[in-house]
Amino acid sequence: xxxxxxxxxGKLIKGNSIELLSKELRESLKGKVNLIITxxxxxxxxxxxxxxxxxxxxxxxxxDMAPVFSDLLADDGSLVIEIGNSWEPxxxxxxxxxxxxxFGLVKHPTGNLRLIQEFICYNPSKLPxxxxxxxxxxxxxxxxxxxxxxxxxxxxxxxxxxxxxRPYSKSMQKLLAKQKYNAGKRPSEHNISKTGFLKDNGGSIxxxxxxxxxxxxxxxxxxxxxxxxxxxxxxxxxxxxxxxxEGINPHPARxxxxxxxxxxxxxxxxxxxxxxxxxxxNTTGYCAEILKRNWLSFEIKEEYIKQAxxxxxxxxxxP
Ligand SMILES: C[S@@+](CC[C@H](N)C(=O)[O-])C[C@H]1O[C@@H](n2cnc3c(N)ncnc32)[C@H](O)[C@@H]1O
Numbered sequence: 359x360x361x362x363x364x365x366x367x368g369k370l371i372k373g374n375s376i377e378l379l380s381k382e383l384r385e386s387l388k389g390k391v392n393l394i395i396t397x398x399x400x401x402x403x404x405x406x407x408x409x410x411x412x413x414x415x416x417x418x419x420x421x422d423m424a425p426v427f428s429d430l431l432a433d434d435g436s437l438v439i440e441i442g443n444s445w446e447p448x449x450x451x452x453x454x455x456x457x458x459x460x461f462g463l464v465k466h467p468t469g470n471l472r473l474i475q476e477f478i479c480y481n482p483s484k485l486p487x488x489x490x491x492x493x494x495x496x497x498x499x500x501x502x503x504x505x506x507x508x509x510x511x512x513x514x515x516x517x518x519x520x521x522x523x524r525p526y527s528k529s530m531q532k533l534l535a536k537q538k539y540n541a542g543k544r545p546s547e548h549n550i551s552k553t554g555f556l557k558d559n560g561g562s563i564x565x566x567x568x569x570x571x572x573x574x575x576x577x578x579x580x581x582x583x584x585x586x587x588x589x590x591x592x593x594x595x596x597x598x599x600x601x602x603x604e605g606i607n608p609h610p611a612r613x614x615x616x617x618x619x620x621x622x623x624x625x626x627x628x629x630x631x632x633x634x635x636x637x638x639x640n641t642t643g644y645c646a647e648i649l650k651r652n653w654l655s656f657e658i659k660e661e662y663i664k665q666a667x668x669x670x671x672x673x674x675x676x677p
Contacts, residue, residue: 359371359373359378359382360372360373362657362663362666362667363640363643363663363666363667363670365643365647365670365675367646367647367650367651367652367653368643368646368647368652368653368654368655369653369654369655370637370640370643370655370656370657370663370666371654371655371656371657372656372657372658372660372663373656373658374656374658375635375636375656375658376419376422376423376426376635378656379426379430379635379656380426384426384429384430387430387633387654388429388430389429389430389431389432389433390430390432390631391430391431391432391435391631391632391633391654392431392432392434392435392436392516392625392626392627392630392631392632392651393435393436393437393438393621393622393625393626393630393631393632393633393651394427394430394431394435394436394437394438394632394633394634394635395437395438395439395618395621395622395632395633395634395642396438396439396440396633396634396635396636396637396642397439397440397441397504397611397613397636397638398420398439398441398635398636399636400441400442400444400611401413401416401417401420401444401453401455401456401459413455416455416459417455417458417459417462420459420462420463421459421462421463421466423463423635424462424463424466424468424469424471425466425468425469427469427471428468428469428470428471428511430633431510431511433511433512434510434512434514434515434516435510435511435515435516436474436508436509436510436515436516436517436621436625437471437507437508437509437510438506438507438508438509438621438625439506439507439509440479440504440505440506440613440617441456441459441504441505441506441507442456442501442504442505443456443501443503443504443505444456445488445491445501450488450490450491450495450497450498456505460473460507463507463509464509470511471509471510471511472509472510472511472513473507473508473509474508474509474510474513474515474517475508475566476505476506476507476508476566477505477506477507477508477566477567477568478503478504478505478506478566478567478568479503479504479505479506479568479570479588479614479617480502480503480567480568480569480570480573481502481503481504481570481571482502482569482570482571482573483570483571483589484500484501484502486500487500487501488501506568506617508621508625515625516625516626516627517624517625518624519563519564519624520559520560521582521623521624522564522582522584522585522620522623522624523559523560523561523562523563523564523582524561524562524563524564524580524581524582525561525562525580526561526562526580527562527578527580528578530555530562533555533556534556534558537556539555539556541554561582562580564582564620564624568588568616568617568620569588570588570589570614570617571588571589581616582620582623584619584620584622584623584649585616585617585619585620586616587616588614588616588617589614589616594612594615596672596673596674597639597665597668597669597672600668600671601665601668604668606661606664606665606668608639608665609638609639609662609665611638612638612639612641613638613641613642614641615641615644615645618641618642618645618646619645619648619649622645622646622649622651623649626651628649628650628651629650629651629652630651630652631651631652631653631654632646632651632652632653632654633653633654633655634653634654634655634656635655635656636656636657637655637656637657637662637666638657638662638665638666639662639665639666639668639669640655640657640665640666640669640670641669642655643655643666643670644666644669644670644672644675647670647675648674648675
Protein backbone atom coordinates (compact mmCIF):
# COMPACT_ATOMS: atom_id res chain seq x y z
CA UNK A 359 0.00 0.00 0.00
CA UNK A 360 1.30 3.44 -0.88
CA UNK A 361 1.17 5.66 2.17
CA UNK A 362 1.72 9.17 0.83
CA UNK A 363 1.28 11.16 4.00
CA UNK A 364 1.51 10.08 7.62
CA UNK A 365 0.89 12.04 10.80
CA UNK A 366 0.46 11.03 14.45
CA UNK A 367 -3.26 10.64 13.84
CA GLY A 368 -3.70 9.59 10.25
CA LYS A 369 -2.58 8.35 6.86
CA LEU A 370 -3.34 9.23 3.28
CA ILE A 371 -3.13 6.25 0.96
CA LYS A 372 -2.72 6.51 -2.78
CA GLY A 373 -4.95 4.21 -4.77
CA ASN A 374 -8.47 3.11 -5.60
CA SER A 375 -10.24 3.19 -2.24
CA ILE A 376 -13.12 0.97 -3.23
CA GLU A 377 -10.78 -1.77 -4.41
CA LEU A 378 -8.51 -1.45 -1.38
CA LEU A 379 -11.38 -1.28 1.11
CA SER A 380 -13.15 -4.23 -0.47
CA LYS A 381 -10.13 -6.48 -0.09
CA GLU A 382 -7.29 -6.44 2.40
CA LEU A 383 -8.40 -3.48 4.51
CA ARG A 384 -12.00 -4.60 4.91
CA GLU A 385 -11.22 -7.19 7.60
CA SER A 386 -8.78 -5.05 9.58
CA LEU A 387 -11.11 -2.02 9.65
CA LYS A 388 -14.36 -3.92 10.11
CA GLY A 389 -16.65 -2.19 12.65
CA LYS A 390 -13.92 0.30 13.60
CA VAL A 391 -14.82 3.41 11.64
CA ASN A 392 -16.89 5.95 13.58
CA LEU A 393 -17.52 8.33 10.69
CA ILE A 394 -17.15 8.07 6.95
CA ILE A 395 -17.44 11.56 5.52
CA THR A 396 -16.86 12.17 1.85
CA UNK A 397 -17.86 13.87 -1.32
CA UNK A 398 -17.66 11.20 -3.98
CA UNK A 399 -16.79 12.02 -7.57
CA UNK A 400 -20.00 13.63 -8.81
CA UNK A 401 -22.02 11.95 -11.54
CA UNK A 402 -20.81 14.17 -14.36
CA UNK A 403 -22.67 13.50 -17.52
CA UNK A 404 -20.33 14.93 -20.10
CA UNK A 405 -16.75 14.45 -19.19
CA UNK A 406 -15.00 11.65 -17.43
CA UNK A 407 -13.35 13.55 -14.63
CA UNK A 408 -11.68 12.05 -11.56
CA UNK A 409 -12.14 8.68 -13.31
CA UNK A 410 -15.84 8.69 -12.45
CA UNK A 411 -18.42 6.68 -14.28
CA UNK A 412 -21.47 7.93 -16.14
CA UNK A 413 -25.20 7.15 -15.79
CA UNK A 414 -26.00 3.53 -14.99
CA UNK A 415 -22.36 2.60 -14.48
CA UNK A 416 -22.09 5.37 -11.91
CA UNK A 417 -25.25 4.19 -10.19
CA UNK A 418 -23.99 0.62 -9.90
CA UNK A 419 -20.56 1.78 -8.72
CA UNK A 420 -22.19 4.02 -6.12
CA UNK A 421 -24.69 1.50 -4.78
CA ASP A 422 -22.04 -1.24 -4.52
CA MET A 423 -20.33 0.89 -1.88
CA ALA A 424 -23.24 0.31 0.57
CA PRO A 425 -22.15 -3.08 1.98
CA VAL A 426 -18.47 -2.06 2.03
CA PHE A 427 -19.12 1.11 4.02
CA SER A 428 -21.63 -0.62 6.27
CA ASP A 429 -19.09 -3.30 7.12
CA LEU A 430 -16.46 -0.73 8.04
CA LEU A 431 -18.73 1.35 10.25
CA ALA A 432 -18.98 0.84 14.00
CA ASP A 433 -22.50 -0.14 15.07
CA ASP A 434 -23.22 3.46 16.07
CA GLY A 435 -21.11 5.00 13.28
CA SER A 436 -22.31 7.40 10.58
CA LEU A 437 -21.86 7.84 6.86
CA VAL A 438 -22.07 11.43 5.59
CA ILE A 439 -22.09 12.05 1.84
CA GLU A 440 -22.07 15.40 0.09
CA ILE A 441 -23.39 15.28 -3.46
CA GLY A 442 -24.57 17.86 -5.96
CA ASN A 443 -27.37 17.84 -8.49
CA SER A 444 -26.72 16.70 -12.01
CA TRP A 445 -28.43 17.39 -15.30
CA GLU A 446 -29.34 15.25 -18.28
CA PRO A 447 -26.82 15.73 -21.12
CA UNK A 448 -28.01 18.29 -23.68
CA UNK A 449 -31.45 18.55 -22.08
CA UNK A 450 -32.77 21.28 -19.78
CA UNK A 451 -33.94 18.74 -17.23
CA UNK A 452 -32.48 17.59 -13.98
CA UNK A 453 -31.16 14.08 -13.66
CA UNK A 454 -32.56 11.95 -10.86
CA UNK A 455 -29.34 9.97 -10.66
CA UNK A 456 -28.47 11.31 -7.21
CA UNK A 457 -31.89 10.26 -5.93
CA UNK A 458 -31.44 6.80 -7.43
CA UNK A 459 -28.08 6.65 -5.67
CA UNK A 460 -29.71 7.44 -2.35
CA PHE A 461 -32.51 4.91 -2.86
CA GLY A 462 -29.92 2.37 -3.98
CA LEU A 463 -27.85 2.88 -0.83
CA VAL A 464 -30.74 2.54 1.60
CA LYS A 465 -32.40 -0.30 -0.28
CA HIS A 466 -29.26 -2.35 -0.80
CA PRO A 467 -30.15 -5.88 0.39
CA THR A 468 -27.01 -6.28 2.51
CA GLY A 469 -26.10 -2.62 3.07
CA ASN A 470 -28.27 -2.16 6.18
CA LEU A 471 -28.14 1.62 5.78
CA ARG A 472 -30.89 4.14 6.43
CA LEU A 473 -31.21 7.88 5.89
CA ILE A 474 -30.95 9.57 9.27
CA GLN A 475 -31.33 13.16 8.05
CA GLU A 476 -30.75 15.21 4.94
CA PHE A 477 -28.93 18.55 5.06
CA ILE A 478 -28.86 21.21 2.36
CA CYS A 479 -25.77 23.32 1.67
CA TYR A 480 -26.92 26.51 0.04
CA ASN A 481 -24.16 28.30 -1.81
CA PRO A 482 -25.32 31.63 -3.28
CA SER A 483 -21.93 32.30 -4.86
CA LYS A 484 -21.95 29.16 -7.02
CA LEU A 485 -21.40 29.93 -10.69
CA PRO A 486 -24.62 29.89 -12.76
CA UNK A 487 -25.11 26.30 -13.79
CA UNK A 488 -26.13 24.58 -16.00
CA UNK A 489 -24.74 27.53 -17.99
CA UNK A 490 -26.59 26.90 -21.26
CA UNK A 491 -30.04 26.75 -19.70
CA UNK A 492 -29.44 29.42 -17.08
CA UNK A 493 -27.39 32.16 -18.75
CA UNK A 494 -27.98 31.60 -22.49
CA UNK A 495 -31.56 30.38 -22.86
CA UNK A 496 -32.63 31.69 -19.46
CA UNK A 497 -35.01 28.79 -19.03
CA UNK A 498 -33.78 27.61 -15.64
CA UNK A 499 -32.65 29.13 -12.37
CA UNK A 500 -29.18 28.76 -10.85
CA UNK A 501 -28.51 25.37 -9.31
CA UNK A 502 -27.25 26.61 -5.96
CA UNK A 503 -27.14 23.82 -3.42
CA UNK A 504 -25.69 20.41 -2.66
CA UNK A 505 -27.23 17.62 -0.61
CA UNK A 506 -25.62 16.13 2.44
CA UNK A 507 -27.03 12.75 3.41
CA UNK A 508 -26.42 11.45 6.88
CA UNK A 509 -26.85 7.67 6.89
CA UNK A 510 -26.18 4.99 9.48
CA UNK A 511 -26.73 1.31 10.09
CA UNK A 512 -28.82 1.86 13.21
CA UNK A 513 -31.61 4.34 13.95
CA UNK A 514 -29.47 5.64 16.81
CA UNK A 515 -25.98 6.53 15.57
CA UNK A 516 -23.81 8.41 18.06
CA UNK A 517 -24.81 12.07 17.84
CA UNK A 518 -25.01 15.02 20.20
CA UNK A 519 -26.43 18.30 18.98
CA UNK A 520 -25.21 20.00 22.17
CA UNK A 521 -21.71 19.80 20.68
CA UNK A 522 -22.73 21.94 17.71
CA UNK A 523 -24.83 24.59 19.38
CA ARG A 524 -25.00 28.02 17.77
CA PRO A 525 -24.72 31.22 19.82
CA TYR A 526 -28.15 32.48 20.87
CA SER A 527 -29.73 35.27 18.84
CA LYS A 528 -29.78 38.74 20.40
CA SER A 529 -33.53 38.43 21.08
CA MET A 530 -33.06 35.07 22.77
CA GLN A 531 -30.23 36.50 24.88
CA LYS A 532 -32.56 39.32 25.95
CA LEU A 533 -35.32 36.88 26.75
CA LEU A 534 -32.98 34.76 28.86
CA ALA A 535 -31.83 37.87 30.71
CA LYS A 536 -35.42 39.09 31.31
CA GLN A 537 -36.73 35.59 32.15
CA LYS A 538 -40.12 36.57 30.75
CA TYR A 539 -42.03 36.14 27.47
CA ASN A 540 -45.56 35.73 26.13
CA ALA A 541 -46.62 32.19 26.84
CA GLY A 542 -49.75 30.63 25.34
CA LYS A 543 -51.11 29.37 22.05
CA ARG A 544 -49.54 30.58 18.78
CA PRO A 545 -51.37 30.82 15.43
CA SER A 546 -49.38 27.71 14.45
CA GLU A 547 -51.29 25.85 17.22
CA HIS A 548 -48.08 25.42 19.23
CA ASN A 549 -48.67 25.87 22.90
CA ILE A 550 -45.73 27.75 24.40
CA SER A 551 -45.31 26.98 28.09
CA LYS A 552 -44.44 29.65 30.68
CA THR A 553 -40.90 28.37 31.25
CA GLY A 554 -40.04 26.31 28.13
CA PHE A 555 -37.75 28.96 26.68
CA LEU A 556 -36.19 30.28 29.86
CA LYS A 557 -33.49 27.67 30.38
CA ASP A 558 -30.04 28.59 29.09
CA ASN A 559 -28.76 25.52 27.22
CA GLY A 560 -25.59 27.27 26.09
CA GLY A 561 -26.84 28.02 22.59
CA SER A 562 -29.52 27.18 20.06
CA ILE A 563 -29.83 23.94 18.17
CA UNK A 564 -28.29 23.84 14.69
CA UNK A 565 -30.46 23.51 11.59
CA UNK A 566 -30.11 21.15 8.65
CA UNK A 567 -29.65 24.06 6.26
CA UNK A 568 -26.13 25.40 5.86
CA UNK A 569 -25.36 28.76 4.31
CA UNK A 570 -22.01 28.28 2.62
CA UNK A 571 -21.92 32.03 2.02
CA UNK A 572 -23.94 34.43 4.07
CA UNK A 573 -27.35 34.86 2.45
CA UNK A 574 -28.13 38.27 3.88
CA UNK A 575 -25.22 40.51 4.89
CA UNK A 576 -27.49 42.48 7.24
CA UNK A 577 -28.47 39.43 9.22
CA UNK A 578 -26.28 38.12 11.95
CA UNK A 579 -24.93 34.61 11.14
CA UNK A 580 -24.71 32.27 14.08
CA UNK A 581 -22.60 29.17 13.62
CA UNK A 582 -21.22 26.58 16.02
CA UNK A 583 -17.77 27.51 17.36
CA UNK A 584 -16.12 24.64 15.46
CA UNK A 585 -17.51 25.95 12.17
CA UNK A 586 -16.74 29.68 12.37
CA UNK A 587 -17.60 30.08 8.71
CA UNK A 588 -18.52 27.56 6.04
CA UNK A 589 -16.68 29.31 3.25
CA UNK A 590 -13.50 30.74 4.73
CA UNK A 591 -11.26 29.08 7.20
CA UNK A 592 -7.71 30.02 7.99
CA UNK A 593 -6.62 26.58 6.79
CA UNK A 594 -8.21 27.32 3.42
CA UNK A 595 -6.36 30.64 3.30
CA UNK A 596 -3.02 28.91 3.80
CA UNK A 597 -3.91 26.16 1.32
CA UNK A 598 -5.04 28.54 -1.42
CA UNK A 599 -2.15 30.92 -0.90
CA UNK A 600 0.41 28.12 -1.13
CA UNK A 601 -1.23 26.62 -4.22
CA UNK A 602 -1.17 30.02 -5.88
CA UNK A 603 2.50 30.51 -4.98
CA GLU A 604 3.40 27.14 -6.48
CA GLY A 605 1.27 27.66 -9.62
CA ILE A 606 -1.09 24.79 -8.73
CA ASN A 607 -4.80 24.79 -9.57
CA PRO A 608 -6.56 23.99 -6.30
CA HIS A 609 -8.86 20.95 -6.32
CA PRO A 610 -12.07 22.10 -8.04
CA ALA A 611 -14.45 20.22 -5.74
CA ARG A 612 -13.07 20.74 -2.26
CA UNK A 613 -15.41 20.17 0.64
CA UNK A 614 -15.99 23.00 3.05
CA UNK A 615 -13.83 22.63 6.16
CA UNK A 616 -16.69 24.09 8.19
CA UNK A 617 -19.02 21.37 6.98
CA UNK A 618 -16.53 18.62 7.85
CA UNK A 619 -15.86 20.15 11.28
CA UNK A 620 -19.60 20.30 11.94
CA UNK A 621 -20.11 16.57 11.39
CA UNK A 622 -16.89 15.58 13.16
CA UNK A 623 -17.98 17.50 16.27
CA UNK A 624 -21.60 16.41 16.02
CA UNK A 625 -21.01 12.69 15.44
CA UNK A 626 -17.65 11.71 16.92
CA UNK A 627 -15.43 12.02 19.99
CA UNK A 628 -11.71 12.65 20.25
CA UNK A 629 -9.79 9.48 19.40
CA UNK A 630 -12.51 8.16 17.04
CA UNK A 631 -11.60 7.03 13.53
CA UNK A 632 -12.75 9.01 10.49
CA UNK A 633 -12.50 7.77 6.92
CA UNK A 634 -12.65 9.63 3.63
CA UNK A 635 -12.44 7.23 0.66
CA UNK A 636 -12.37 10.12 -1.85
CA UNK A 637 -9.97 12.42 -0.07
CA UNK A 638 -8.99 14.90 -2.81
CA UNK A 639 -6.95 17.60 -1.08
CA ASN A 640 -7.71 15.85 2.25
CA THR A 641 -9.97 18.43 3.84
CA THR A 642 -11.35 15.60 5.98
CA GLY A 643 -7.97 14.41 7.26
CA TYR A 644 -6.90 17.95 7.98
CA CYS A 645 -10.06 18.75 9.99
CA ALA A 646 -9.78 15.42 11.83
CA GLU A 647 -6.17 16.17 12.71
CA ILE A 648 -7.11 19.61 14.13
CA LEU A 649 -10.00 18.12 16.10
CA LYS A 650 -7.82 15.25 17.39
CA ARG A 651 -9.55 12.36 15.67
CA ASN A 652 -7.73 9.50 13.95
CA TRP A 653 -8.20 9.55 10.22
CA LEU A 654 -7.64 7.54 7.06
CA SER A 655 -7.99 8.99 3.56
CA PHE A 656 -7.59 7.68 0.05
CA GLU A 657 -6.92 9.54 -3.17
CA ILE A 658 -6.32 8.09 -6.58
CA LYS A 659 -4.67 11.09 -8.28
CA GLU A 660 -1.11 12.14 -7.68
CA GLU A 661 -1.86 15.83 -8.28
CA TYR A 662 -4.41 15.92 -5.44
CA ILE A 663 -2.11 14.02 -3.10
CA LYS A 664 0.41 16.81 -3.61
CA GLN A 665 -2.31 19.26 -2.57
CA ALA A 666 -3.04 17.21 0.54
CA UNK A 667 0.63 17.45 1.44
CA UNK A 668 0.40 21.23 1.04
CA UNK A 669 -2.67 21.32 3.27
CA UNK A 670 -0.82 19.42 5.97
CA UNK A 671 2.21 21.69 5.80
CA UNK A 672 0.07 24.41 7.39
CA UNK A 673 1.96 25.75 10.44
CA UNK A 674 -1.42 25.74 12.24
CA UNK A 675 -0.91 21.99 12.63
CA UNK A 676 2.44 22.29 14.36
CA PRO A 677 1.86 22.04 18.10
C1 LIG B 1 -15.26 15.45 -5.06
S1 LIG B 1 -13.58 15.10 -4.93
C2 LIG B 1 -13.25 15.19 -3.20
C3 LIG B 1 -12.63 16.48 -2.78
C4 LIG B 1 -12.23 16.51 -1.31
N1 LIG B 1 -13.37 16.35 -0.46
C5 LIG B 1 -11.51 17.82 -0.96
O1 LIG B 1 -11.96 18.55 -0.08
O2 LIG B 1 -10.49 18.13 -1.59
C6 LIG B 1 -13.49 13.39 -5.24
C7 LIG B 1 -12.08 12.85 -5.24
O3 LIG B 1 -12.13 11.43 -5.31
C8 LIG B 1 -11.02 10.97 -6.07
N2 LIG B 1 -11.38 9.59 -6.50
C9 LIG B 1 -12.26 9.22 -7.46
N3 LIG B 1 -12.39 7.88 -7.49
C10 LIG B 1 -11.56 7.40 -6.53
C11 LIG B 1 -11.26 6.09 -6.04
N4 LIG B 1 -11.85 5.02 -6.55
N5 LIG B 1 -10.37 5.96 -5.03
C12 LIG B 1 -9.77 7.06 -4.47
N6 LIG B 1 -10.02 8.32 -4.90
C13 LIG B 1 -10.91 8.49 -5.89
C14 LIG B 1 -10.90 12.00 -7.18
O4 LIG B 1 -9.61 12.02 -7.75
C15 LIG B 1 -11.24 13.29 -6.44
O5 LIG B 1 -10.09 13.94 -6.00
